[in-house]
Amino acid sequence: MRGNVVRYDAVKGYAFVASDELDEDVFLHVNDLDFDKALMAVxxxxxxxxxxxxxxxxxxRASLVHSPVADAVQAALGAGGGPAPIPLRGADGAPSAAEHPHDGFADVLSRAELRTELTERLLASVGDLTGRQVLAVRTTVEQLARSHGWLDA
Structure with a gap:
């Protein structure tokens, strides 16, 4: 059976799922998920x-079919189908490195720069992510960036 999460409480660890096949919402506890609970969202x-x-x-035995959190990760990583890039500005109001023309070299960001830019993009593209979900996405992207040498040491 398939359904969509209509309510999720990450702190208490449960959700309610609406399905066209049943007259009432179905209770779902995170212990019954066959996927990472960080991907769970309304x-x-x-x-x-x-x-x-x-x-x-x-x-x-619930498995994930589609998640707005996974969509946000894809959008943040620039894997097509996501929202258009959001022009960001530094603390001084100057254009960020993302607005500079590409010179054939990749920008190496500090951990703080990556976190700030990624958080802004996640909140702009999927505004209803929970704080825990934003942290999970940021950690995953940070690990990826570190493994590719995209972050300062």
Whole structure:
């Protein structure tokens, strides 16, 4: 069965999923996810089995079909289909390195520069990400950038 997350509480570790096949929302606990809970968000599409519990339908063995968090990661990494790049400015109001013409060399960013620019882009492209989701995305992108030598040592 498939459905979309209509409510998610990351602190308490549960969600409710609406499915066209059932009359009521299905309870889903993060212990029943077959994917990283950092990808869970409102509007995520999940595929799940369900059973009838004491309080109504309960999802079991839920897998991820689509996630707005994964979309935000793709957009932040510039992998097509995401929103257009957002022109950013430094603290002094000057254009960021992203607005400079490409000279054949890659910019090497500090960790702070990467975090600031990435956070701004995530919030602009998917404004309803939770703080925990932004941190998870930033950590993943930071690890990728470090592995490619895109960050200062």
């Amino acid at each position: 509007d995520a599409e999940v595929e799940f089995d369900h059973e009838l519990g004491d309080r109504g339908p309960r999802a079991v």
